[in-house]
Amino acid sequence: MNQEKLREFEPIFYPQSIAVVGASRDEQKIGTRYLKALLTAGFKGKLFPINPKAREIMGLKTFPNINSVPDPVEYVIATIPRELIANLLDDCIQKKVRVIQMFTAGFSETGEEGQRLEKEIIRRARQGGIRVIGPNCIGVYCPASKMPGPWQLGKPGAVAFVSQSGGHTGKLIDEGIAREIRFSKVVSFGNGSDLDSVDYLEYLGADPETKIIGAYLEGVKDGGRFFRLIRELSKSKPVVIWKGGRTEIGARAAASHTGSLAGQNIIWTAALKQVGAIKVGGLEELADTLLAFQFLPKIEDNNVALIGGLVDGAGGPSVAGSDACADVGLNIPPFTEEIREKLKGLIPLEGSITQNPLDLSRIGENLGILSQVMELVDDDPQTSLVILNEDVNLLLRNMSTSALRYLTNFLINFKKAATKPLVIVSPPGLSYVQRAEEGKRLLEAEIPVYPSFERATKAIMNVIKYWRNRSQIL
Amino acid sequence: MNQEKLREFEPIFYPQSIAVVGASRDEQKIGTRYLKALLTAGFKGKLFPINPKAREIMGLKTFPNINSVPDPVEYVIATIPRELIANLLDDCIQKKVRVIQMFTAGFSETGEEGQRLEKEIIRRARQGGIRVIGPNCIGVYCPASKMPGPWQLGKPGAVAFVSQSGGHTGKLIDEGIAREIRFSKVVSFGNGSDLDSVDYLEYLGADPETKIIGAYLEGVKDGGRFFRLIRELSKSKPVVIWKGGRTEIGARAAASHTGSLAGQNIIWTAALKQVGAIKVGGLEELADTLLAFQFLPKIEDNNVALIGGLVDGAGGPSVAGSDACADVGLNIPPFTEEIREKLKGLIPLEGSITQNPLDLSRIGENLGILSQVMELVDDDPQTSLVILNEDVNLLLRNMSTSALRYLTNFLINFKKAATKPLVIVSPPGLSYVQRAEEGKRLLEAEIPVYPSFERATKAIMNVIKYWRNRSQIL
Numbered sequence A, B: 001m002n003q004e005k006l007r008e009f010e011p012i013f014y015p016q017s018i019a020v021v022g023a024s025r026d027e028q029k030i031g032t033r034y035l036k037a038l039l040t041a042g043f044k045g046k047l048f049p050i051n052p053k054a055r056e057i058m059g060l061k062t063f064p065n066i067n068s069v070p071d072p073v074e075y076v077i078a079t080i081p082r083e084l085i086a087n088l089l090d091d092c093i094q095k096k097v098r099v100i101q102m103f104t105a106g107f108s109e110t111g112e113e114g115q116r117l118e119k120e121i122i123r124r125a126r127q128g129g130i131r132v133i134g135p136n137c138i139g140v141y142c143p144a145s146k147m148p149g150p151w152q153l154g155k156p157g158a159v160a161f162v163s164q165s166g167g168h169t170g171k172l173i174d175e176g177i178a179r180e181i182r183f184s185k186v187v188s189f190g191n192g193s194d195l196d197s198v199d200y201l202e203y204l205g206a207d208p209e210t211k212i213i214g215a216y217l218e219g220v221k222d223g224g225r226f227f228r229l230i231r232e233l234s235k236s237k238p239v240v241i242w243k244g245g246r247t248e249i250g251a252r253a254a255a256s257h258t259g260s261l262a263g264q265n266i267i268w269t270a271a272l273k274q275v276g277a278i279k280v281g282g283l284e285e286l287a288d289t290l291l292a293f294q295f296l297p298k299i300e301d302n303n304v305a306l307i308g309g310l311v312d313g314a315g316g317p318s319v320a321g322s323d324a325c326a327d328v329g330l331n332i333p334p335f336t337e338e339i340r341e342k343l344k345g346l347i348p349l350e351g352s353i354t355q356n357p358l359d360l361s362r363i364g365e366n367l368g369i370l371s372q373v374m375e376l377v378d379d380d381p382q383t384s385l386v387i388l389n390e391d392v393n394l395l396l397r398n399m400s401t402s403a404l405r406y407l408t409n410f411l412i413n414f415k416k417a418a419t420k421p422l423v424i425v426s427p428p429g430l431s432y433v434q435r436a437e438e439g440k441r442l443l444e445a446e447i448p449v450y451p452s453f454e455r456a457t458k459a460i461m462n463v464i465k466y467w468r469n470r471s472q473i474l
Helices: A002-013 A030-041 A082-095 A112-127 A166-179 A197-206 A223-234 A248-258 A265-274 A283-295 A315-328 A337-346 A367-379 A392-398 A401-417 A432-444 A453-473 B002-013 B030-041 B082-095 B112-127 B166-179 B197-206 B223-234 B248-258 B265-274 B283-295 B315-328 B337-346 B367-379 B392-398 B401-417 B432-444 B453-473
Strands: A017-021 A046-050 A075-078 A099-102 A131-133 A139-141 A156-163 A183-188 A212-217 A239-243 A278-280 A305-309 A386-389 A422-425 B017-021 B046-050 B075-078 B099-102 B131-133 B139-141 B156-163 B183-188 B212-217 B239-243 B278-280 B305-309 B386-389 B422-425
Touching (some): A002 A131, A002 A197, A017 A030, A030 A046, A075 A082, A082 A099, A082 A112, A112 A131, A156 A166, A156 A197, A156 A283, A166 A212, A166 A283, A166 A432, A166 B315, A197 A212, A197 A223, A212 A283, A223 A239, A223 A453, A239 A265, A248 B315, A305 A315, A315 A386, A315 A453, A315 B248, A337 A367, A367 A386, A367 A401, A386 A453, A392 A432, A392 B166, A401 A422, A401 A432, A422 A453, A432 B432, B002 B197, B017 B030, B030 B046, B075 B082, B082 B099, B082 B112, B112 B131, B156 B166, B156 B197, B156 B283, B166 B183, B166 B212, B166 B283, B197 B223, B212 B283, B223 B239, B223 B265, B239 B265, B239 B283, B265 B278, B278 B283, B278 B453, B283 B453, B315 B386, B337 B367, B367 B386, B367 B401, B392 B401, B392 B432, B401 B422, B401 B432, B422 B453
Parallel strands (some): A017 A075, A075 A099, A099 A131, A156 A212, A212 A239, A239 A278, A386 A422, B017 B046, B017 B075, B156 B183, B156 B212, B212 B239, B239 B278, B386 B422
Antiparallel strands (some): A139 A183, B139 B183
16 A cells, blocks of 8 residues: 555656756746756756747757657646646647646636636546646655755755645745755645645655655645544654634635635644644744654653753743743743752852753853753753753853854754753844854754744644654554 | 923933943953943943952043042942942942942842842932842843943834843843834833832833833732823823733742742733733734834724735735734735726736735736735725735745845835835745845834734734724723
């Protein structure tokens, strides 16, 4: 069964050759952007620009139509107007193309005429043995096979994402590159007329490269099949779902966007919970949660240690971090008496907090003391994760950029040796370049980094909820 | 009454001379940082470093104690250990100092002994006619009088902020400089033993420079007086309150931080609502809401126009923006038939949405068409505000940096001519430098900019809530 699924999707995520229909000499055209992205990413298979008016595009021999390509064509990217799609489909059937990804829009999302056209196209494609991605979609992004879609290619990894929105997909990939969320497969499938969310999700369940699954959905066609599948998938992989159009106004927008009937939020919420999926409310929580699943181990205990800051001014953040923890159900148990006594020997009394949360006053500047403190926190038997606030802007008022770099190195080394996972909060501010640089280094060391306590704690709790639920159902 | 209040606080926010007790030749010492910040900001009054071991600090003649200063000293910044505070106070009384701001910590927030010490110091200060800011606080930040605290000085403006956390204060000032939130007066008052939140708030109510008031509070001493005051202030100025320690765990942290008894969240929530204050949940919402009050006019109507994006990929954001609007109670009424017809003549059918929300497909690249579209949106009689998604990262995939700059210029000019206020959502991504630059230009043009629909809509709704409530109570 799994082997069959993997074989079925082989031409979708690992095609040997791609034709880009609608590429041109105009660099701003979407077809050209697909082609350029494939060339830039170093796609290993054959590439065929299709354009009746050009002989060569970006140094590649260009063909007037699919049938004039001498080699086999496995995968077609269609960016031409909808009026030309029927003819293209005929050509593709003749050429024994396996997959068409239709960027082309103007189908069921625009009304009755579009619905009719879409149905007809899918019927003919199925007859001809061609799978359709879309229409009205951006298609596949797969770092392992160097298929970037029209985007920049990031690192390969274990996170998959299926989406009814190309915009959100692009944004998540963008966030992924910025925040080290590394993808196995991403597919923006738009109207999903042939291959739909459940098809992709079934494949991702079988895919050995995929360990975590995210989805942006505005609606599903067969709710029963969908929820049964999610329950099955959740037994082995976390499934994180962002439901678009969860309000009445949002649902109206979704109908115009992908022609989806959005369905009632209350039903979705209950059903997703029941099948063990993690429901998120927007792109931020989606990215935050995928990042947490990617870098955090299995974790079921909700007791955490909180370090409000490394230099002066950590009292307020300690309170805010505590509120954020409590809001989502994370607990901050006071350190054991033994550990508190040892901490008191290291941290000055004034302007500090030696319970949990920990406000280190200014000792963050002394890495010798900081390492002893962090080891004590790591030793505390009552917590299973450490949340630390590294406010780059605040730190740079107290130390040089190179001292900040040492501090980040220290945190990276601590993470490597520690028994507990470390999550870092790095709030925005004026020093956005240094913040981005230090944040990137932490992320490259596989430490999840968040811009606020609220976002960090939500993501952590989503991970805990998943593992608790998984223990229950198994 | 008002004149009296203003006179009373004159030495606090507009002192003629400041002595920094504890400044030294060590640049990392907090006293030295206060002194350096005052010099950098160009404080106009006289500055006296006080240090028995130095003759000169940063080019300024240094005195061994307050009494050896030949000129009058109006305002003292104390950064010395708590054991030395009693003697300093004696000196200050003798010198007829008006105000002491005590950075010094280790008082009531540390337990019984600290509480006793704090009480005794405040008693003596009152006897001697000296007002105390703190202890355990960072003190005053006032751009108009070039008092930066230990921070960088931003532009003067109409937003005041009072806070029990120095950390949050620094962070908000930092956000303010980055996001053009311009302050009249800010005071971090820590334990607030002498002058407390209500004292500062009363002053800010009277202060003609202050139009909007923000507060971070962990507790208040006299709830009745506090809530009566907020009700009075809210009649003429929005009061935005972030309550720290609103959860049990957070309250415990607050007790260690400022010795505050945090009080029950449910009571706070109800009471703040009743007196017309706007309650926010954290630093992000606080800054977002102050920014919205600063740049948005009086607005009571909750019907908005939403532009999901300016180039491809705006379908998903249109849905997400709609959900975010609906979540907070903003409505997105469809455009009138007349306007829709005109829009259809300008925007291609495929891949666009011509209702409200509006998905412009790729026409954002054509400023001629965009200006006609934006004028139509501005003309629609059913909405009173426009929310527009300018995704810099996405735009830079479609246009050059200079074209993006033209687009931002266009938005700035549109805002100047438009009848409706404009709010821009600028989500983060890889192009963080360009995003910061374009965002800064929009903010300088007094257009509120937010990183997500969620944050924008929350802030907008907070403004609407305030004006609706004010209409009701007046």
